[in-house]
Amino acid sequence: MLGLKTDQEVLGELVKMKVPAVAELMERHGVMWTLVVSRWFICLFIDILPVETVLRIWDCLFYEGSKIIFRVALTLIKQHQAFILEATNFPDICDKFKQITKGTLVTECHSFMQKIFTDPGSLSMATVNKLRESCREKLLSQG
Incomplete structure (x- = not known):
């Protein structure tokens, strides 16, 4: 489970960099x-996004590597930032994260796949690996 927890922490760090208002809401x-994202990482979006979209994501995942999972997650969060920021409490935030995986953004897989390569901006494997290393160390030091 260390790898799963590490990648979720990496996503948190990426959200701090790329969608700081959402990161601040989560922290507050x-x-x-x-x-809110365990199933995204455990299931690689199966049963979360439409099958056609998931297959396109997996195709990119096998070709480009694990940074695709972060691109998908960041795109979902960034595209729904205003909606997520409407949340006023803990249960509301959890509900918003369930809702952002539905709707036309994800059912129109061609345009969604284009967005995952533009919306998050630059995201190299070197950045992901550096964040993984620091997040893993942090988790191990917490016990």
């Missing part, structure tokens, strides 16, 4: 990333 309400 004490919502841990594991509560």
Whole structure:
């Protein structure tokens, strides 16, 4: 489970960099990333996004590597930032994260896949690996 927790923490760090208002909302309400994105990472979006979209994501995942999972997650969060920021409490935030995986953004897989390569901006494997290393160390030091 260390790898799963590490990648969820990496997503949290990426959100701090790329969608800081959402990161601040999560922190203010004490919502841990594991509560809202565990299924995204465990299932690689199967049963979360439409099948056609998931297959396109997996195609990119096999070709480009694990940074695709972060691109998908960041795009979902960034595209729904205003909606997520409407949340006023812990349960509301969790509900918003369930809702952002539905709708036309994800059912129109061609345009969604284009967005995952533009919306998050630059995201190299070197950045992901550096964040993984620091997040893993942090988790190991916490016990």
